[in-house]
Amino acid sequence: MPPLRLLLARVRPHRGVLIRAGLLSLAGSGAGLAMPLMAKHAVDTFAEGRSPAAPLIALTALVLAGACLSAYGSYLMSRTGEGVVLRARDQLVGRIMRLKVPAVDRLTPGDLQSRVTSDTTLLRTVLSSGLVESFNSVLMLLGTIALMAYMDLTLLGVTLVVVVGIGAVTSLLMPRIQRAQLKAQESVGAMGAALDRVLQAFRTVKASGAEERETAAVAAAARNAHDRGVTVAKWSSVSDVTMMMSIQLAFLAVLGVGGARVASGSLEISSLIAFLLYLFYLMGPIGGLVEGWTGLQSGLAAVRRIDEVESLPGEPTEGSCGLTKGDGGPLGVTFQDVTFGYGDERAPAHQGVTFDVPAGGMVALVGPSGAGKSTVFSLLERFYDHEAGTITVGGRDIRDWPLAELRGSLAYVEQDAPVLAGTLRENLLFAAPDADEEELAAAVTRTRLDALVARLPEGLDTAVGHRGVTLSGGERQRIAIARALLRHPRLLLLDEVTSQLDAVNEQALRDVILELAERTTVLVIAHRLSTVRHADRIVVLEEGRVRTAGTHEGLIDGDELYRELATTQLAADGR
Incomplete structure (x- = not known):
């Protein structure tokens, strides 16, 4: 089964809570979408010589409401993520206990421990930032673009040319990030296996005077994990910076075109300010999409490693798994x-x-x-x-x-x-x-x-x-x-x-x-x-x-x- 379907299968039992958490987060973020319009209203109020108290009070209320809704949604998301991790660990440990001995013999204890601890933890990340956050980011992105279109179609066209062009380049990095993430998680498992090898024979290591050799072996595994992690960080950073740079370039383009239109009298200064605020609002959902995609790649790699264990041959499960005292006479x-x-x-x-x-x-x-x-x-x-x-x-x-x-x-x-x-x-x-x-x-x-x-x-x-x-x-x-x-x-x-x-x-x-x-x-x-x-x-x-x-x-x-x-x-x- 493809990793994405496996991931969705783990999330499905929690979909009700996730929907509520997503809607709360969306409402909190949506409150922020009204702020540039309120800011435009406040600027116009200043320009007309009227009191800005009403729009400022409205802005304050929007900030507080958005913060409260987002905080509660984030709490629900985190709590659900912990539930997904707990369920995954319970299932994985239960599966390991029922594996056939030859299957376990082919794996190392350290790698198994890494799958139960580290890989399952990544499910929480992919749940919050990979799935729900990405979905909310898409909706926020569409909402922001709609409001920008309402403000000025010309400036929106300038924005989309810059952002979409750089976004297409960024999408080419995603497969590389996915491969790097999988190798990074495998290297963490290998490091755990190397350390487990030493701890299982700790006295033998000391009696053999092998501390330095074994330290070097574990250090080499740790260095490999470090290098794999640095590779993930490198490509993730390139992706993040590229997307943020698209916003900066769009800002310069909009400022130039918008400034010219304000000078010609075809655009109000308050509308340009509101449009620029929406432009910076784009950083949130775009950053959320990039972070969500990166988190999704980590989660898919983790699901793949978890599924490798769950796909190993298991013993028959008929009857009780608990053993009882033998009843009856001797057996030949x-x-x-x-x-x-x-x-x-x-x-x-x-x-x-x-x-x-x-x-x-x-x-x-x-x-x-x-x-x-x-x-x-x-x-x-x-x-x-x-x-x-x-x-x-x-x-x-x-x-x-x-x-x-x-x-x-x-x-x-x-x-x-x-x-x-x-x-x-x-x-x-x-x-x-x-x-x-x-x-x-x-x-x-x-x-x-x-x-x-x-x-x-x-x-x-x-x-x-x-x-x-x-x-x-x-x-x-x-x-x-x-x-x-x-x-x-x-x-x-x-x-x-x-x-x-x-x-x-x-x-x-x-x-x-x-x-x-x-x-x-x-x-x-x-x-x-x-x-x-x-x-x-x-x-x-x-x-x-x-x-x-x-x-x-x-x-x-x-x-x-x-x-x-x-x-x-x-x-x-x-x-």
């Missing part, structure tokens, strides 16, 4: 000849993967890095959809599950154990906000977080900092596991959950996992032999294929790769 999983690739130059992550996970108990996935282990979890959560083969969960094809129901039956503990900004309580209840205090206390105890809670100044209500910066890696992992326990999942997915735990906490968490495996299905990815050796079944993956499967004892004796992995890990664990 079957992968049958599954093929999947990430769509880049890498080899397919899965090439005919086939294995079974029975309902209840623990199954471990092992293999070298890049074997396709984490991809199994991404496919089960339907972050990605497999390309060929069949995946069933609980005996149902995974594509037949409503997405909310599927994810409501699973709990997924990621490898990097993300912790969100907020309190410890908010993080623990993130996936199960309805859990009661008893369930929360039990999860804290089972994951050995009770010591952490005891030493925090405000206990569970202590803020953990951005991305859990105040916590250790092991504490973040245990928080993620406790969060999963509160979900009461029918299928629990654990990705390297013991990688950052010491021996004592690892043993305690392993006991929790084994206990869970008696009530639900646990699918775990791990490199530590101590984590997987107690699994009911172990699936060995290699280069996107299932190499073999069996128990720890059977694989130690029968598979060279597993024996090598186990031996290496035993040495690494010091056992």
Whole structure:
């Protein structure tokens, strides 16, 4: 859909208020149109020797009335603009939350943030100066020209020759301004992405001594944004000055022609004064049109960038988007000849993967890095959809599950154990906000977080900092596991959950996992032999294929790769 139609679609719900605001602003501006006529009347009154009190009082009343009407109209316009921005942000954030994971993976967080914050803000500008102000400027321009025609057609002809000629030249600049504005907004998004890159790895940047390099990279992005902004300012200034110059040239032409006509007696001096006042009144609507057109180009560029996000593929929205605790017994999983690739130059992550996970108990996935282990979890959560083969969960094809129901039956503990900004309580209840205090206390105890809670100044209500910066890696992992326990999942997915735990906490968490495996299905990815050796079944993956499967004892004796992995890990664990 063309950007202008997209913009009008966003404005349409507010058209009633916009019409009222536009009419008030128009009435305020219209009051000013009468002032040159009143000024002519005042000059004539002076010339006739009569008191100027009446026309001066009328002029004062017009000024006050115009100011009040314009102020209220401007307030309504600004309030409506804020409403449009709020609605756009709500819709955009809601859309981002429903995007498919591959779509988000192709974008940078900084650029997404720029679209939600900066681009939506431009909608307010285009609403006030781009649409309504331009419409009012057109009406004011027509009204001013009509009154100038009433005053003197000859002088109007002189004015139009100058203004229209220069206006035609100015219109040639508008496409250049539009292109420059789009590039400027894209460069702001790129700068946000560069800064986000640094902040996401702030400790790594410092530990690597990369502050100067990263500062230079962000500065380069900022410089590019500056240069793009200067380009917009340059062409906008040329456009503004050209239009204002047309008024100045018209003034000189009218003054010369009008002065000659006054000298010849064919034009009254008061009429020339009134005409010159109207000529300067033209600066308002012409300037409004130029500003409105520039603002419209900014708004169209912003709408285009917002629409790019809203046009990205989203997940199905059937059912509720909120996740609930899993109801029912453990879920089994079957992968049958599954093929999947990430769509880049890498080899397919899965090439005919086939294995079974029975309902209840623990199954471990092992293999070298890049074997396709984490991809199994991404496919089960339907972050990605497999390309060929069949995946069933609980005996149902995974594509037949409503997405909310599927994810409501699973709990997924990621490898990097993300912790969100907020309190410890908010993080623990993130996936199960309805859990009661008893369930929360039990999860804290089972994951050995009770010591952490005891030493925090405000206990569970202590803020953990951005991305859990105040916590250790092991504490973040245990928080993620406790969060999963509160979900009461029918299928629990654990990705390297013991990688950052010491021996004592690892043993305690392993006991929790084994206990869970008696009530639900646990699918775990791990490199530590101590984590997987107690699994009911172990699936060995290699280069996107299932190499073999069996128990720890059977694989130690029968598979060279597993024996090598186990031996290496035993040495690494010091056992």
